Structure formats: C-alpha cells, structure tokens
Amino acid sequence: MIHIPALRLGKPYTSLQKTELVHHATGDPIASVSQVSGSMIARDLSRGPAARRALADVPVADLIAMYRKAGEYFLEAKLPCGDAELSFDEYLRCLSGTTGSPLVFCRRNAEKVAYVLKNVDEVLAGLTRGLDLRVLDKGYTKQEGRTVSFYPAADFFGAILPSNSPGVHSLWVPAVALKSPIVLKPGREEPWTPFRVLQAFLKAGIPADALGFYPTDHAGAADILRLCGRSMLFGDSTTTDPYKNDLRVERHGPGFSKIILGDDQADRWEQHLDAMVESIAANGGRSCINVSAVWTPRHGDAIAAALAEKMLPITARKWDDPEAAIAAFANTQVADAINGLVDNLLQTPGATDVSLAKRGTPRLVKDGRLAWLLPTIVRCASYDHPLANKEFLFPFASVIECPQDATLAAIGPSLAVMALTEDAAFTRELLECHHIERLNLGPIPTNRLTWDQPHEGNLFNLLWRQRAFQRAGGV
Amino acid sequence: MADTATRDQIHDAAEKLDAQVREIVRWHFDPETGTPFWLDRAKSFNFNPMKDVQGFADLKLFGEFEDDWLRAAPGTDISRWVPRAYQGKKPVYVFETGGTTGIPKSRVVIEDHWIDYELMSETLPDEHFPRGSHWLMLGPSGPRRLRLAIEHLAQHRGGICFCVDLDPRWVVKLIKERKIDEANRYKEHCIDQALTVLAAGHNIKCMFTTPKLLAALDEAIRAGKLEEIRRKIGYPVPAGSLRSIPDTGITGIFSGGTEFTPEFTREAMEEMLENRVYMTPTYGNTLMGLACSKPVGPDDGYKITYYAPQPRAAIEVVNPKNYGELVEYGQTGRVMLTTLTKEFFVPRFPERDEGERELPYSKYPWDGVSGVRPFSELAATTTVGVY
Numbered sequence: 094m095i096h097i098p099a100l101r102l103g104k105p106y107t108s109l110q111k112t113e114l115v116h117h118a119t120g121d122p123i124a125s126v127s128q129v130s131g132s133m134i135a136r137d138l139s140r141g142p143a144a145r146r147a148l149a150d151v152p153v154a155d156l157i158a159m160y161r162k163a164g165e166y167f168l169e170a171k172l173p174c175g176d177a178e179l180s181f182d183e184y185l186r187c188l189s190g191t192t193g194s195p196l197v198f199c200r201r202n203a204e205k206v207a208y209v210l211k212n213v214d215e216v217l218a219g220l221t222r223g224l225d226l227r228v229l230d231k232g233y234t235k236q237e238g239r240t241v242s243f244y245p246a247a248d249f250f251g252a253i254l255p256s257n258s259p260g261v262h263s264l265w266v267p268a269v270a271l272k273s274p275i276v277l278k279p280g281r282e283e284p285w286t287p288f289r290v291l292q293a294f295l296k297a298g299i300p301a302d303a304l305g306f307y308p309t310d311h312a313g314a315a316d317i318l319r320l321c322g323r324s325m326l327f328g329d330s331t332t333t334d335p336y337k338n339d340l341r342v343e344r345h346g347p348g349f350s351k352i353i354l355g356d357d358q359a360d361r362w363e364q365h366l367d368a369m370v371e372s373i374a375a376n377g378g379r380s381c382i383n384v385s386a387v388w389t390p391r392h393g394d395a396i397a398a399a400l401a402e403k404m405l406p407i408t409a410r411k412w413d414d415p416e417a418a419i420a421a422f423a424n425t426q427v428a429d430a431i432n433g434l435v436d437n438l439l440q441t442p443g444a445t446d447v448s449l450a451k452r453g454t455p456r457l458v459k460d461g462r463l464a465w466l467l468p469t470i471v472r473c474a475s476y477d478h479p480l481a482n483k484e485f486l487f488p489f490a491s492v493i494e495c496p497q498d499a500t501l502a503a504i505g506p507s508l509a510v511m512a513l514t515e516d517a518a519f520t521r522e523l524l525e526c527h528h529i530e531r532l533n534l535g536p537i538p539t540n541r542l543t544w545d546q547p548h549e550g551n552l553f554n555l556l557w558r559q560r561a562f563q564r565a566g567g568v
Numbered sequence: 569m570a571d572t573a574t575r576d577q578i579h580d581a582a583e584k585l586d587a588q589v590r591e592i593v594r595w596h597f598d599p600e601t602g603t604p605f606w607l608d609r610a611k612s613f614n615f616n617p618m619k620d621v622q623g624f625a626d627l628k629l630f631g632e633f634e635d636d637w638l639r640a641a642p643g644t645d646i647s648r649w650v651p652r653a654y655q656g657k658k659p660v661y662v663f664e665t666g667g668t669t670g671i672p673k674s675r676v677v678i679e680d681h682w683i684d685y686e687l688m689s690e691t692l693p694d695e696h697f698p699r700g701s702h703w704l705m706l707g708p709s710g711p712r713r714l715r716l717a718i719e720h721l722a723q724h725r726g727g728i729c730f731c732v733d734l735d736p737r738w739v740v741k742l743i744k745e746r747k748i749d750e751a752n753r754y755k756e757h758c759i760d761q762a763l764t765v766l767a768a769g770h771n772i773k774c775m776f777t778t779p780k781l782l783a784a785l786d787e788a789i790r791a792g793k794l795e796e797i798r799r800k801i802g803y804p805v806p807a808g809s810l811r812s813i814p815d816t817g818i819t820g821i822f823s824g825g826t827e828f829t830p831e832f833t834r835e836a837m838e839e840m841l842e843n844r845v846y847m848t849p850t851y852g853n854t855l856m857g858l859a860c861s862k863p864v865g866p867d868d869g870y871k872i873t874y875y876a877p878q879p880r881a882a883i884e885v886v887n888p889k890n891y892g893e894l895v896e897y898g899q900t901g902r903v904m905l906t907t908l909t910k911e912f913f914v915p916r917f918p919e920r921d922e923g924e925r926e927l928p929y930s931k932y933p934w935d936g937v938s939g940v941r942p943f944s945e946l947a948a949t950t951t952v953g954v955y
Contacts, residue, residue, distance in 0.1 A: 110829070132783035139787070
C-alpha cells in the first residue's frame with residue numbers, strides 16, 4: 094500500500110494517525126495518507142516570510158520555464174508518491190480507483206492540468222490582461238508609458254480542494270507562478286493530483302519551502318482559511334456560505350450554470366441539442382460549469398423530451414470502461430441520499446421526471462459496492478419549483494419555460510451560461526447581467542474553457558493588489 | 569519487560585483496593601458517619617452494604633451509579649452528599665462538572681482535591697517542576713475543582729499560582745450556535761491573559777493547560793504576540809528571542825484532557841515544546857480526581873496510558889453492552905469509574921469516555937486505560953473539549 098506523506102513547507106511528514114483510501118469497486122486498500130493538525134499548519138505558516146522570500150527570489154520567467162518542465166514531468170515522468178513512484182498511467186488508475194471517476198474522465202482532466210502547467214504563460218496573460226510579469230519580480234515597472242506597481246496580498250495562498258473532479262486543480266496551479274507559497278488541503282479521496290503536481294514542481298526546481306500539502310480534517314481546513322491571507326474554497330453552499338463575507342476567501346461552490354434560449358432561437362432548439370447535452374453531461378455532470386437548468390420561452394416539453402432521449406445511452410459502466418460517461422459513487426449512501434432528495438422534491442406538484450418515463454427503469458443503479466445515478470431531465474412548470482434551481486453530482490437539469498424579458502431577473506447566480514440568441518438587445522442585457530460569471534454567446538457548451546480568461550474570480554486579482562507608486566528621479 | 573507489574577504487586581494492589589472498599593462502604597453506610605444520600609438509598613437495597621460488600625467485586629451489588637443523582641433539582645439539598653461525620657465540622661466546597669451535558673453534576677468536597685493533588689505532586693519531577701517556582705493555570709475558572717486544585721498544587725510545592733478567567737460554558741454556547749468567530753475571539757482573550765502573565769516577569773516555570781489551549785498559546789507566541797506585549801509594557805526583548813513556549817522559561821507542563829491523542833502528544837513534545845519542556849498528560853474529572861500516565865514517548869508510539877489513583881479511585885474498561893464484563897486487554901470498552909474516599913463514594917459510574925484496557929504497570933500495578941476519547945455512542949450529542 095502506498096503511503097502519501099504531508100509536505101510541510103516541502104518536507105515530507107509522516108503522522109501517527111493516517112486515513113486509508115480504498116478502491117471504490119473492490120474495497121481493497123490503495124493508500125494511507127498522513128494527517129496534520131491545524132496547530133501544525135499554524136506553526137508552519139508562522140515561517141511565512143521565509144517561504145515567500147524563497148519564491149520571490151526566482152524571476153517569473155524562470156518560474157514559467159519550470160512550469161513547462163513540470164507539465165512534461167506530470168505527463169511523462171515517474172514521480173514520487175510517498176514511498177512509491179508512479180507513472181502517469183499508474184497515477185490515473187489510483188485516482189480513478191479512490192474517487193470512482195471513470196479512467197477516461199481522469200485522463201481528460203489530468204491532461205487539462207498538464208496543459209495549464211505547460212502553458213501557464215498563456216493563463217497568466219489572461220489573468221493579468223497582458224501585464225508585463227516582470228513587475229512581480231521588481232514590484233513596479235513602466236508599461237505603455239504608465240507606472241504600474243503591485244504587491245502581494247498575502248504570504249500564503251490556501252486551497253481547500255474537492256474530490257469530485259481533478260480538473261479543478263487547474264485553478265490553483267498558477268498560484269506558484271504568481272509567487273505565492275501554497276498550502277493545499279486535498280480532498281479526502283483525491284490526494285493524487287495535487288501531490289503529483291507538487292512532485293513535478295519539485296523535480297522542476299521550484300523551491301520546496303513554497304509547497305505545502307496538508308491533508309487534514311474540517312478543523313484544519315478552517316485553520317487554513319483563517320491563517321492564509323488568501324484562499325480558495327471548494328464545496329457545497331453549506332461549506333462555502335459561512336465565508337461569503339470574507340473577502341480573503343474565493344468561494345467555488347455550486348455553479349447553477351444554465352442554458353438560456355432567446356426568443357429568436359427558441360424555435361431552432363433542435364439545432365443546439367448536442368451543445369445542450371454536452372453542457373449538462375460532460376465530465377459526468379459533476380462540475381460547477383455543467384448546466385443544471387435550461388430556460389426557454391417556449392417548447393419546454395419538447396426540449397425536455399429530446400434531452401432525455403439523447404441521454405438514454407448514458408448508462409452505468411465500470412471505472413475502466415472507455416465508454417463510461419458517468420462516475421460511480423464510491424459511497425452508495427451518498428447516491429441513495431441524492432436520489433431520495435430528487436424523489437422528495439418531485440412530490441411538490443409542478444415537476445415531472447421526463448427521463449424516468451422514457452427510460453422505464455429507476456434512476457439509481459446499484460452493483461455491489463457501487464452506485465450510479467442516471468441522467469435526469471425534469472420538466473418544471475415554473476422557475477420557483479424547488480427542483481428548478483438545483484445542482485447534483487450527476488447529469489441533472491430542469492427545463493423551464495419563462496418569457497425572455499423575465500428571464501435575467503429570475504435566473505439568480507449562474508457561474509456559466511450558454512446563451513442562444515442573436516438578438517442584439519438581449520445580447521446587450523446578457524452582457525450587462527450581474528448574475529452571470531462566464532458567458533458563452535452561441536452554441537459553445539459551458540464545459541469548454543478558454544485558458545486565457547479567468548474562471549470564477551481571478552487568481553491574479555486575489556493574490557496581488559495594485560498600489561500607487563512614485564519614485565524620486567523617475568521609475 | 570521491566571515496567572510490567574509482577575503477580576505479587578498486582579495481588580497486593582487488589583488487596584489494598586478491597587480493604588479500601590470495605591472501609592469506605594462502612595463509613596458511608598454507618599448511621600454515625602454516613603452520607604445521607606446513601607443512608608436513604610440503602611432503605612431500598614436487598615443487601616446489607618455493611619456486611620455483604622467485602623471487596624471491589626461486590627460493588628456490582630450497587631448497580632450502576634446514575635449521574636442524574638448528582639444533578640440539582642427543586643426539592644433536593646446538596647448537603648445530602650456531605651457525610652454526617654463532617655457536617656458542621658469542616659468547610660464544604662461544591663464543584664461542578666463542565667456543564668456540557670445539561671444541568672451540571674455537583675460534587676461536594678472537603679479536602680479531597682487537596683489530597684488528590686498532593687499525591688499527584690509526588691509524581692512530578694523536581695527538575696522540571698522546581699519546588700518554590702510559580703505556576704500559570706491556563707484552564708477553566710469558575711465552579712470547577714481544577715482551578716482550586718492547581719492553585720493548591722502550586723502552593724503545596726511552595727509556589728504561587730496565577731490564573732486566567734475562562735468560562736467554558738460560554739464557549740459551549742458559542743459552539744452550539746455555530747458562532748465560531750466569537751469562540752475563537754474568546755480563545756484569543758484567554759490566551760491574551762496568559763501572555764500578559766508571562767510578559768509580566770513573574771518567573772513562571774510550571775503550567776497547567778489543556779491540549780487546545782497549549783496549541784493556541786504556542787501559535788500566539790510563535791506569531792510574536794508575547795514579544796509584542798513586552799514591547800507595549802516597555803520591556804522589549806530582541807526580535808525572535810521569545811518565540812516558543814520554552815523561550816518563556818516554562819520547564820514543566822501538567823496537562824489534561826481527552827484530546828490527548830498520541831498524535832497531539834508527539835506534536836506537543838517535538839514541535840511546540842521542542843523536547844525542551846517536560847509534559848505530563850493526565851486524565852481526570854471532578855468525580856474521580858486525576859489519573860497519571862505512564863511515561864510517554866516515541867518508543868511507545870506516544871501512546872498515553874492512564875492509571876487511576878488506586879485505592880482512592882479505580883478505573884475499569886467494560887463492555888458497553890454489559891457493564892459487568894471487563895473487555896480483554898487491548899480491546900475497546902467504556903470507562904467505568906469508581907471513587908472511594910471518605911468524602912465521596914461513587915460506585916461504578918459509566919464515564920462518557922471510551923478507551924482500550926491496558927495491563928498493570930510496575931508503578932501502578934492495576935488496570936489502565938489508553939486512547940481515551942469521547943464514548944462513540946454519546947460523542948455526536950455532546951459538545952466536549954472546549955478549553
């Protein structure tokens with residue numbers, strides 16, 4: 094069995110108490126993970142200035158070159174994983190084994206992480222809107238005739254990471270290139286990706302002092318959020334809501350992403366069906382950028398029926414099946430609970446499970462230790478039905494009819510929106526809508542990211558603050 | 569193994585315990601000296617405590633002690649717990665448990681808290697707890713035995729005890745209401761008081777604290793808060809010279825609490841105290857007094873094994889489904905407590921903790937308990953470890 098240590102300012106630490114990770118399908122132990130306490134994290138963070146200095150002394154250009162190497166190592170090298178060394182394929186099998194996410198998803202998402210590593214300059218250019226990054230080395234510079242100066246907002250950047258999809262790691266990865274020492278709290282079942290990224294960083298020459306990997310409990314996670322000057326927090330609204338007034342913490346909670354059809358495109362909905370299905374079901378429907386509601390002025394019944402029909406081929410398949418399109422729940426109780434919640438909410442009049450009627454078999458599929466939830470399209474009579482704005486860890490979407498002129502006022506916070514319209518006035522309203530974080534105009538599925546633009550929030554704005562700066566004798 | 573108790577040691581200890589049982593039961597059920605609560609209760613017994621209880625095993629005749637008997641209610645009088653031998657003759661204290669499980673349990677005490685801690689004092693090494701040195705009590709204040717007991721311990725050893733104000737019941741309320749920020753602020757307030765005592769130059773060498781407060785004190789000192797206070801009061805020290813608990817001059821820490829896991833103990837010894845301060849974990853409560861631990865260290869994986877102060881109190885580790893049955897050595901069970909002093913008789917009280925039964929040890933030749941933690945069947949409904 095592999096043992097994964099904590100990395101305390103880059104130094105491996107083996108604890109007495111460890112968590113055990115088992116294969117979701119067989120129950121066989123795969124790894125034990127050392128755990129740290131909040132007080133250990135606090136003690137390490139008290140050495141923040143030294144960790145920041147180690148990174149500050151490396152020019153950004155060198156860090157970007159190290160990232161390129163790290164990207165190659167991440168994909169191609171055998172990298173240490175505690176007392177073992179794992180190839181990329183071995184890492185993927187461990188990742189899929191403990192999370193239940195199909196191997197094919199794991200590979201696709203891990204490749205996204207590698208892309209960000211190899212092309213971090215492109216990502217940073219997007220985050221900084223083309224800023225001359227040498228400003229991070231010197232603190233100030235002259236750009237297009239203007240003096241610009243930035244200073245780091247915190248000594249450490251903390252990240253409380255999830256287990257549901259390895260793709261999310263692409264979000265924190267640029268932090269080290271932005272010269273922020275990192276304090277990562279991995280998801281319980283997914284220590285694999287962050288640990289491998291850090292090993293790739295170490296092999297590429299990034300200072301160890303700046304790299305923290307702290308498997309810990311909820312209290313330890315709260316300590317990271319308390320002690321790091323800037324943090325990223327993934328979780329459901331129960332987890333993230335307590336931090337909604339804490340501007341130091343960037344929350345990545347439920348996305349409530351949507352498809353919005355304009356009046357001008359509603360009659361042409363069939364042309365966009367593939368983009369709709371991809372938005373709902375790509376990556377097993379587990380991402381915050383997966384669509385969980387389709388808003389249309391008309392044809393709601395037909396759209397719901399067509400979506401349900403189109404997703405019928407998505408069935409329960411094992412983790413190593415190349416055709417797998419949904420993830421298994423490693424904990425069947427979670428699948429039971431989600432399924433029960435959907436069924437309970439369907440009791441409220443005004444919603445029909447269209448997929449159930451088409452499929453003729455239950456949504457919940459169980460096989461031994463495993464459970465799957467099959468894609469579910471629910472036709473809601475109104476946007477205030479309790480299922481109209483819900484998001485779950487499987488492909489789920491409601492279909493709602495709402496007049497175009499009432500839509501944007503009613504959608505609520507929406508991380509990603511695919512808006513199908515060519516109407517100039519409605520486009521203008523969409524562009525001005527403060528509920529929408531990411532906007533795809535036209536049939537570009539919500540799961541398709543561009544790396545030269547920020548995702549949810551902007552990591553550079555979180556980690557660096559601009560200051561007014563003047564110098565006698567000129568800059 | 570050198571530290572394993574011999575058969576003779578175990579036998580002698582058991583005989584002493586049986587003798588203590590006979591003496592204490594007779595004391596509490598004698599109409600001249602006895603405790604009104606027990607004398608009243610004896611009217612419903614189908615056995616005669618004075619004759620039928622000849623040893624520790626016979627305490628099963630009493631059944632299990634119910635902690636509700638120690639909870640106040642209209643119409644009851646706390647003096648029913650004061651043995652007649654002491655009524656009107658000696659000052660009586662009343663101490664309460666933490667109040668984390670509803671109405672607190674009350675225990676009357678006359679001198680037991682002094683006796684228990686004087687006995688405990690004999691286990692403290694003088695080189696780390698120098699006689700005549702002053703103490704800091706960084707723990708709960710209010711109607712708790714611990715606060716007065718630590719003060720007495722310091723005085724018994726020739727020192728003076730400095731204390732903080734710490735109301736754990738307020739912290740319980742904050743936690744139950746999920747006011748985590750406020751709870752953290754209150755913790756900071758307590759730590760600030762401790763830092764102020766340490767900054768004031770009282771030459772503190774010994775401290776009582778709990779695992780959580782030890783960690784919080786360590787965090788504050790490492791963040792430079794002690795140096796900051798020294799600057800504020802006009803006695804600055806060089807930057808970086810007061811950044812750990814050992815830097816403060818503390819040489820011995822007496823600590824207690826169910827959160828004393830091996831992991832925490834290792835962290836405390838290696839990282840917080842940098843292996844430069846002696847720390848002795850203890851397990852205790854208002855009802856029992858306190859149990860000492862075997863020496864703790866890396867050789868034993870920082871396992872903490874507690875032994876009750878027999879014959880004044882005894883611990884058993886029992887099957888939670890059948891309190892009459894001890895679990896095997898190394899197996900997990902509920903902690904069953906018995907207190908046997910002239911001031912207080914508590915036969916077979918199921919504590920709210922569980923742990924593993926441990927073999928007798930040469931210094932303490934009777935059963936011990938390790939891995940003490942909140943009893944899993946109660947843990948979900950109890951707010952513990954707030955200080």
